Amino acid sequence: MKHLWPIAKITFLEGLRSRVFFGLFIVALLLFSSTYTLSYLFPRDVVKVAVDLSLAITSLVGLILTLFLGTQLLAKDLERRTIHMVLAKAVSRSEYVVGKFAGLSLIIVCSMIVLGGFAAFASWTVDLLTADQYGVVHWPTFVLALSMMTLMLMLLASVIFFFSSFVSSTFLALGLTLVIYLIGQSVEELKHFLETGAEGVAISPVFLKIVTGVYYIFPNLAAFNFKTQAAHGLSVSLSDVAWPFLYGVFYSGVMIASAAWIFRRREFT
Amino acid sequence: METIVFDRVTKTYPVGLRKKATALEGLTLHIAQGTVFGFLGPNGAGKSTAIKILLNLIFPTSGQAFLLGKPMTDTAVRSRVGYLPESPNFYDHLTPEELLWFGGKTSGLTTNQIKERTDSLLDLVDLARVRRQRLRTFSKGMIQRAGVALALVNDPDVVILDEPMSGLDPLGRKLMADIIRRLKHDGKTVFFSSHILHDVEDLCDQVGIIVKARLRRVAGLADVLSVPATGWSLTVKATPDMVHSHLTGVTATHTARGGLTEIRTSEMDLGKLLDRLGALKEVLVSATPLRPTLEDILLQEIERADGESR
Numbered sequence: 001m002k003h004l005w006p007i008a009k010i011t012f013l014e015g016l017r018s019r020v021f022f023g024l025f026i027v028a029l030l031l032f033s034s035t036y037t038l039s040y041l042f043p044r045d046v047v048k049v050a051v052d053l054s055l056a057i058t059s060l061v062g063l064i065l066t067l068f069l070g071t072q073l074l075a076k077d078l079e080r081r082t083i084h085m086v087l088a089k090a091v092s093r094s095e096y097v098v099g100k101f102a103g104l105s106l107i108i109v110c111s112m113i114v115l116g117g118f119a120a121f122a123s124w125t126v127d128l129l130t131a132d133q134y135g136v137v138h139w140p141t142f143v144l145a146l147s148m149m150t151l152m153l154m155l156l157a158s159v160i161f162f163f164s165s166f167v168s169s170t171f172l173a174l175g176l177t178l179v180i181y182l183i184g185q186s187v188e189e190l191k192h193f194l195e196t197g198a199e200g201v202a203i204s205p206v207f208l209k210i211v212t213g214v215y216y217i218f219p220n221l222a223a224f225n226f227k228t229q230a231a232h233g234l235s236v237s238l239s240d241v242a243w244p245f246l247y248g249v250f251y252s253g254v255m256i257a258s259a260a261w262i263f264r265r266r267e268f269t
Numbered sequence: 270m271e272t273i274v275f276d277r278v279t280k281t282y283p284v285g286l287r288k289k290a291t292a293l294e295g296l297t298l299h300i301a302q303g304t305v306f307g308f309l310g311p312n313g314a315g316k317s318t319a320i321k322i323l324l325n326l327i328f329p330t331s332g333q334a335f336l337l338g339k340p341m342t343d344t345a346v347r348s349r350v351g352y353l354p355e356s357p358n359f360y361d362h363l364t365p366e367e368l369l370w371f372g373g374k375t376s377g378l379t380t381n382q383i384k385e386r387t388d389s390l391l392d393l394v395d396l397a398r399v400r401r402q403r404l405r406t407f408s409k410g411m412i413q414r415a416g417v418a419l420a421l422v423n424d425p426d427v428v429i430l431d432e433p434m435s436g437l438d439p440l441g442r443k444l445m446a447d448i449i450r451r452l453k454h455d456g457k458t459v460f461f462s463s464h465i466l467h468d469v470e471d472l473c474d475q476v477g478i479i480v481k482a483r484l485r486r487v488a489g490l491a492d493v494l495s496v497p498a499t500g501w502s503l504t505v506k507a508t509p510d511m512v513h514s515h516l517t518g519v520t521a522t523h524t525a526r527g528g529l530t531e532i533r534t535s536e537m538d539l540g541k542l543l544d545r546l547g548a549l550k551e552v553l554v555s556a557t558p559l560r561p562t563l564e565d566i567l568l569q570e571i572e573r574a575d576g577e578s579r
Contacts, residue, residue, distance in 0.1 A: 005374070006371050086375075089371075269321070
């Protein structure tokens with residue numbers, strides 16, 4: 001794995017200089033500016049809404065960025081056969097996959113630092129302009145929410161890599177990842193609903209088993225959502241953070257290891 | 270020492286559910302160190318398939334290939350190999366400098382070595398003035414030259430070039446030919462596929478002709494081209510009418526060529542023709558023996574392969 005850095009660096013530079021990246025940051029700036037207007041529509045919870053909204057914008061822009069750059073960076077290499085140039089060097093296929101993922105993760109981390117900075121600035125200025133009785137920003141949970149969001153996006157990037165390792169079409173990889181994202185965001189809630197049951201609703205045990213299976217196979221992305229805690233300043237225990245963190249690292253590791261395994265067997269015609 | 274070895278390499282692809290297409294059939298080839306080897310064949314003959322197998326981009330159905338004595342699956346050996354793909358595509362947003370940094374780092378060069386090689390190679394391929402310009406702004410020829418620099422950044426022992434001349438203007442082709450000559454002079458092994466037969470005749474020590482997935486002929490260029498002349502071509506500064514009146518009794522054909530006339534005749538009739546053209550001697554521009562060119566030989570092999578498959 002001694003060639004990870006060169007691959008990660010060129011992936012980082014290539015992603016950072018792409019038009020999608022700059023376009024999204026302009027959109028993000030416009031969305032963040034709307035925080036000021038929208039927050040004041042809820043006079044009693046101005047700061048809470050500002051925090052919630054700015055984190056939601058960060059999450060949305062981060063998601064779009066990960067989906068587009070993730071599918072583009074790998075799929076473009078395959079479509080344009082740039083991968084031939086890389087693999088003709090003394091680079092193993094596993095190094096290629098892990099290096100690419102490291103480069104994309106670096107882009108995600110840097111983007112989230114910048115987007116998080118915008119979100120913090122928007123929340124801070126609203127906090128500054130509002131009396132304390134209408135809420136204050138709880139910075140530790142704010143930073144925690146941003147960090148877990150970053151981890152979730154890295155996990156999603158690993159899912160994109162997994163699909164891109166065997167799917168030849170960019171759109172198919174993007175579509176499959178979107179489906180995973182939607183399932184991952186809602187499966188925990190659905191499982192909880194089915195387990196606790198609803199009055200007058202008969203739930204088939206087979207359906208419950210299927211949902212439980214889906215819950216364990218697909219990534220539980222809701223576990224990384226700390227936006228509510230950040231907005232309301234709720235306390236978060238160490239285990240609330242440690243488990244999703246370990247889960248995210250483990251799941252991403254499995255996805256990348258699987259992508260590398262598939263890549264080692266793939267032919268690049 | 271043999272630097273490139275193909276040992277009964279076959280590659281088939283599934284076509285539909287039951288059928289298989291053969292892209293390469295039992296290729297056996299041994300190329301010695303310091304040889305410039307030209308791999309010739311029509312489109313789809315199997316040239317790129319062989320190159321991709323050598324670089325482990327695709328896997329042979331049977332057989333094995335070796336580079337510098339190591340099996341093609343050995344990743345480390347590629348730090349001593351340079352490769353220029355056909356119509357190369359690099360990362361659009363990188364600069365030539367960054368591209369060569371990547372090539373150098375992945376080949377195990379130090380930062381100082383990379384800097385040194387980058388300076389000399391960008392000078393060699395005439396891209397020094399655009400070293401910090403993004404590749405997306407480059408023309409096709411410039412991309413090709415950046416690709417050559419990338420292939421050579423690690424000072425490789427083996428250089429594999431897939432159609433290196435395609436899409437280049439005359440200046441670009443001359444530059445590429447000069448680089449190949451220089452590599453030969455430095456004792457490197459060059460394996461290149463090409464459609465441009467003139468370049469192969471000009472540069473190669475050895476040629477391999479592949480048609481319809483099978484290697485049809487491998488020989489030193491001198492052996493391929495050292496065949497007796499089949500006739501002569503004479504060019505004279507005279508009109509066809511003037512020439513025609515001198516050709517009675519001689520088996521010859523003539524064609525007008527912009528103020529000149531080309532006369533073709535057999536080896537046997539050459540003396541007779543020269544006698545007849547005595548009056549025109551002072552206007553004789555050139556006399557060239559007619560030998561089968563590499564193109565004729567390639568066409569013969571294609572026809573033979575067509576005949577076999579019928």
